[in-house]
Amino acid sequence: MMDWTDRHCRFFHRQLTRRALLYTEMVVADAVIHGNRERLLGFDEAEYPVALQLGGSEPAKLAEAARIGAAFGYDEINLNVGCPSDRVQSGTFGACLMKVPDLVGACVAAMKESVAIPVTVKCRIGVDDQNPEEALDRLADAVFSAGADALWVHARKAWLQGLSPRENRDIPPLDYGRVYRLKERLSKKFIGINGGVQTIDEAATHLAHVDGVMLGRSAYHTPGILAAVDARIYGEAERAPMLPDVVDAMAAYAARHIEQGGKLSHVTRHMTGLFHGRGGARRFRQILSTDATRPGAGPEVLHRAFLEVAPGAQDEAA
Template structure:
């Protein structure tokens, strides 16, 4: 295995959310958490605009590329391209329930073809020298999660996968929308714990419904890694505690002024290349959740940042709305 068994905190791959701007932002909040891209389809990597699809800032390391596909040859080629771009890990999506993914016969529907998933992982492993991992559900539709997850995990790990991340819910490909699939199927954390108990020498990580660093830490009594999804996106301020809580680094007061300076400089560079401020700031709206002035901060980013010609000064104006002194007095 390329990845040692260790306590790991990761930010989940999230379609339309964890783009390069989101990842750069999250990296300012935690130096150590493993970041994941949105899922990128293997065909797009091979035939599409690679810099647009795969480009990222060096500051994002460690960062993993998540691929979607079901053709071992294409996935191997796309994995090699990702490695050449500098990614630290390649991850195979075996869990996304969206209609677009189903029509391409990959994502969660691959849970029904575990032999093919193992073949995909083996091909990717043979093509790269960096870790290859997979992310799956505990089952799909009417599958019994006990044998379904074991069969998938046994095949993937035997094929050489360096880690398996498990979203602890079923995916219902019939009858539920992608959004409903994130909430309606019940969470079954013990099922993932049982998988880890069967695979004590393999890296098993858990994902799904984890709302806080405290919850993530509690899971680590049973598995090797915890993956935050929507909680990291909607309340990114929680990420400032990751390095101290999970990687033994000193607990110090976070420098939000330095963060805003870093993001302002990043936004300016993006705008110079033809981008818009809103591309960056849309990921930052929840940063000051619960602090005095957060509502005004959100208003500025949601309106002024999306106006034509908006520049980094808008981000700085939004930051000025936060009343840190009031927060200190309340404490």
């Protein structure tokens, strides 16, 4: 998610789940090819498994960007066919590609040819006045015939005119049934669902119908829910991570980041919701939003914020 799931956010989420696949922000293919690659693509090995999401609509450029991403060590390349923002529409990529499934297929084919890692697509159920029954089938058939390894579907339309990107994540109604029907038709293909999933229990319910569940805002705003993923979704026997350990790991990570010239808030801005719903959560959030953003703030601010959390709420995350 753009501006959210940067490397610091992913490192943090990885402390909460060892198994869930993490996604980068969308990076435009041209930027990967011409931009500062270390800044755009660099990540910490601890983030594995991690997928790189690309934006674009030119097969040759996407193939080149995918190759660069694979060489950086990403586990998967994902093509964005769901983002409705104006900036993205002007470059002919994102959700407007729902209208040109053959072009999306050509993009996938080119990326598949250039990398050995999985190539996946994330889309909507349709855009504007498209009929989702037809539009999603056409898109799915195009990407799977081109060799896509998975299709993730944000289970609502995007309206390219008249709604802001934010409204496009809330106003068009969710239609999980449409995604379930796609899975029934393409039973051998990996179909993942996304949109409005708030809890790990809800995710588990979707898994009776589809192969994967992608969490966006809930994972970001209430990251503590991720601590239940390994046991509940992957059946891991290990106990959930302990929150004091997560805070310690993040303080050590922040110290390294600061040593390299970064700021504490680059790391802690993603952590404000960690204690959501627990005693002291508000104070924890306040300290991270104020003291942690002051010039020269060090990792001790994170520890100090943690001391505000009620003792009973400090322990196991899940």
